[in-house]
Amino acid sequence: xxxxxxxxxxxxxxxxxxxxxxxxxxxxxxxxxxxxxxxxxxxxxxxxxxxxxxxxxxxxxxxxxxxxxxxxxxxxxxxxxxxxxxxxxxxxxxxxxxxxxxxxxxxxxxxxxxxxxxxxxxxxxxxxxxxxxxxxxxxxxxxxxxxxxxxxxxxxxxxxxxxxxxxxxxxxxxxxxxxxxxxxxxxxxxxxxxxxxxxxxxxxxxxxxxxxxxxxxxxxxxxxxxxxxxxxxxxxxxxxxxxxxxxxxxxxxxxxxxxxxxxxxxxxxxxxxxxxxxxxxxxxxxxxxxxxxxxxxxxxxxxxxxxxxxxxxxxxxxxxxxxxxxxxxxxxxxxxxxxxxxxxxxxxxxxxxxxxxxxxxxxxxxxxxxxxxxxxxxxxxxxxxxxxxxxxxxxxxxxxxxxxxxxxxxxxxxxxxxxxxxxxxxxxxxxxxxxxxxxxxxxxxxxxx
Amino acid sequence: xxxxxxxxxxxxxxxxxxxxxxxxxxxxxxxxxxxxxxxxxxxxxxxxxxxxxxxxxxxxxxxxxxxxxxxxxxxxxxxxxxxxxxxxxxxxxxxxxxxxxxxxxxxxxxxxxxxxxxxxxxxxxxxxxxxxxxxxxxxxxxxxxxxxxxxxxxxxxxxxxxxxxxxxxxxxxxxxxxxxxxxxxxxxxxxxxxxxxxxxxxxxxxxxxxxxxxxxxxxxxxxxxxxxxxxxxxxxxxxxxxxxxxxxxxxxxxxxxxxxxxxxxxxxxxxxxxxxxx
Numbered sequence: 001x002x003x004x005x006x007x008x009x010x011x012x013x014x015x016x017x018x019x020x021x022x023x024x025x026x027x028x029x030x031x032x033x034x035x036x037x038x039x040x041x042x043x044x045x046x047x048x049x050x051x052x053x054x055x056x057x058x059x060x061x062x063x064x065x066x067x068x069x070x071x072x073x074x075x076x077x078x079x080x081x082x083x084x085x086x087x088x089x090x091x092x093x094x095x096x097x098x099x100x101x102x103x104x105x106x107x108x109x110x111x112x113x114x115x116x117x118x119x120x121x122x123x124x125x126x127x128x129x130x131x132x133x134x135x136x137x138x139x140x141x142x143x144x145x146x147x148x149x150x151x152x153x154x155x156x157x158x159x160x161x162x163x164x165x166x167x168x169x170x171x172x173x174x175x176x177x178x179x180x181x182x183x184x185x186x187x188x189x190x191x192x193x194x195x196x197x198x199x200x201x202x203x204x205x206x207x208x209x210x211x212x213x214x215x216x217x218x219x220x221x222x223x224x225x226x227x228x229x230x231x232x233x234x235x236x237x238x239x240x241x242x243x244x245x246x247x248x249x250x251x252x253x254x255x256x257x258x259x260x261x262x263x264x265x266x267x268x269x270x271x272x273x274x275x276x277x278x279x280x281x282x283x284x285x286x287x288x289x290x291x292x293x294x295x296x297x298x299x300x301x302x303x304x305x306x307x308x309x310x311x312x313x314x315x316x317x318x319x320x321x322x323x324x325x326x327x328x329x330x331x332x333x334x335x336x337x338x339x340x341x342x343x344x345x346x347x348x349x350x351x352x353x354x355x356x357x358x359x360x361x362x363x364x365x366x367x368x369x370x371x372x373x374x375x376x377x378x379x380x381x382x383x384x385x386x387x388x389x390x391x392x393x394x395x396x397x398x399x400x401x402x403x404x405x406x407x408x409x410x411x412x413x414x415x416x417x418x419x420x421x422x423x424x425x426x427x428x429x430x431x432x433x434x435x436x437x438x439x440x441x442x443x444x445x446x447x448x449x
Numbered sequence: 450x451x452x453x454x455x456x457x458x459x460x461x462x463x464x465x466x467x468x469x470x471x472x473x474x475x476x477x478x479x480x481x482x483x484x485x486x487x488x489x490x491x492x493x494x495x496x497x498x499x500x501x502x503x504x505x506x507x508x509x510x511x512x513x514x515x516x517x518x519x520x521x522x523x524x525x526x527x528x529x530x531x532x533x534x535x536x537x538x539x540x541x542x543x544x545x546x547x548x549x550x551x552x553x554x555x556x557x558x559x560x561x562x563x564x565x566x567x568x569x570x571x572x573x574x575x576x577x578x579x580x581x582x583x584x585x586x587x588x589x590x591x592x593x594x595x596x597x598x599x600x601x602x603x604x605x606x607x608x609x610x611x612x613x614x615x616x617x618x619x620x621x622x623x624x625x626x627x628x629x630x631x632x633x634x635x636x637x638x639x640x641x642x643x644x645x646x647x648x649x650x651x652x653x654x655x656x657x658x659x660x661x662x663x664x665x666x667x668x669x670x671x672x673x674x675x676x677x678x679x680x681x682x683x684x685x686x687x688x689x690x691x692x693x694x695x696x697x698x699x700x701x702x703x704x705x706x707x708x709x710x711x712x713x714x715x716x717x718x719x720x721x722x723x724x725x726x727x
Binding site: 369372373376377382385387399400403404406407410411414415418 | 518530531532533534557566568569570571572573574576656658
């Protein structure tokens with residue numbers, strides 16, 4: 001078999017991304033050594049990085065550490081260490097990798113990670129995180145704050161929900177002032193919110209460039225590369241400079257008509273996180289078919305901005321609350337996720353959908369079988385469903401996944417050869433009246449701005 | 450006459466088929482060999498045996514499509530396709546009204562929704578677990594000390610099939626031993642085993658639309674007990690031809706004819722030993 005064509009974009013931003021992430025680990029190391037800057041452990045989903053900027057604190061993201069371990073093929077040892085402690089085989093593998101790494105003193109870059117000043121569980125969407133962060137606080141012997149963000153159950157968050165989250169943010173500010181001995185800098189916080197809005201604008205415009213044919217970047221694999229800076233530096237001038245450069249480079253690439261491959265063959269939407277221990281092999285499976293991910297839900301875990309939401313410096317606390325409540329994929333209900341994917345297929349001109357089910361993540365994955373049925377049976381969009389894990393290498397079978405991917409693209413290729421493959425809006429069949437349950441109720445799903 | 454071959458290197462057995470195109474398509478020869486540890490050798494042996502049965506020289510075969518898990522190990526093959534595409538194509542060739550294929554092999558089982566031209570519309574497969582596959586049956590046969598070829602016919606003699614609750618290929622052994630200890634008859638135990646797999650397979654298959662005609666392919670299609678159990682669970686008849694076991698190789702050979710087009714090139718055959726290094 002010939003080698004899969006290399007597909008990732010390597011411009012200035014590639015090196016800058018590496019430098020930024022390296023600098024983040026250096027700041028964490030400095031925090032570990034001197035306690036300055038203070039660090040706060042946060043979860044990625046709907047993260048409130050802007051709040052930390054008001055304290056000059058550095059974020060510590062256990063998910064980023066876990067996935068870095070997995071990409072470097074270091075995740076199995078900590079997972080086994082956690083299982084020896086009694087964590088079950090089907091517990092979230094991110095949790096096990098993080099807890100196991102804490103116990104064993106394993107860090108992704110080999111440099112020490114700080115003991116956080118506070119473990120802040122911004123409980124957005126994932127209830128496993130409540131226990132994860134409780135355990136992380138317990139194992140590290142540091143205080144824990146629970147930020148309870150109500151699950152989004154109405155098209156827009158209710159005013160009382162926003163108020164509820166804002167009040168908690170105020171409480172956390174007081175708590176962090178006490179713990180760190182630093183005064184919260186409201187101007188710096190507002191500036192961070194302003195930076196976030198600029199980063200979100202650039203990021204959103206990059207994502208919209210993927211609507212072009214060919215797409216100048218891969219909205220799954222390349223997006224993951226950009227997600228590190230997005231979560232660590234969003235509220236900072238470095239973040240603004242990085243994302244505005246990224247936008248410029250992507251716009252230039254788009255203007256030259258350059259895609260990911262010499263010739264883009266297929267355009268797909270991806271649902272679910274990648275199998276990080278086999279990230280390269282997974283990417284090559286798409287590359288061998290010259291398939292570009294033009295949109296992905298995973299890249300909206302930290303925030304969903306391509307449909308218009310931006311942080312607002314004129315009401316900083318409210319916009320942080322709104323971001324946590326409504327503008328990240330994990331805190332939204334399933335029907336909203338269906339609608340998000342449907343819009344991607346239609347507006348980003350996709351040929352099909354690939355769903356990657358994560359065995360150790362019930363929250364993100366439960367219901368994906370129904371999701372597949374909805375898209376294949378009701379909307380007529382070719383949808384592939386594959387299973388492995390985002391962190392635990394034991395769940396990944398390369399031969400099996402490649403077989404399914406090849407079969408999926410063989411079928412798409414055949415449809416194209418017979419003129420029956422439809423793309424974008426043409427790929428979507430209108431659901432028959434009364435067909436299926438809630439997903440067919442288009443008007444109820446029409447809730448994105 | 451233009452000649453093409455399909456070689457389906459499965460986890461347990463390798464199937465090879467030679468198809469001739471002389472205005473109309475004809476299957477000229479077929480062969481079945483155990484895959485064993487040397488996948489490359491199995492592919493070669495299967496191909497040569499099929500050529501011999503067809504009475505053609507390997508040099509005269511113009512195009513070979515490899516399929517199955519070992520498809521990338523076929524050194525003399527021209528191209529590869531997944532067994533999902535090949536089983537759909539092969540089943541459609543054997544039964545043109547095919548709309549659903551249930552393929553049960555040694556280590557995987559799959560259900561394929563097939564279009565009017567034999568194209569794949571949708572498919573589902575078992576995932577990283579041998580439950581619902583030939584391996585499950587082989588384990589049961591081993592525990593009972595009965596030959597794999599005999600378990601199907603024997604299960605048909607059951608009068609009171611037992612209820613096997615596990616679908617785990619490993620744990621089924623303890624279930625079987627427990628029933629035997631209770632004095633249950635081997636045929637009743639075997640009928641329970643076949644039904645357990647049938648339920649598992651059909652629940653998988655229901656994730657693609659099951660439409661008539663439903664064709665069973667793969668090595669397990671030779672097991673009459675399994676065919677009966679699947680029909681019982683589905684409540685409808687399955688189409689199982691004498692070539693069902695070869696559906697993947699037949700599909701591969703048909704793709705080979707298509708890919709060969711007009712550019713017939715003789716003498717592609719070169720055994721692995723003679724292949725230049727690298």
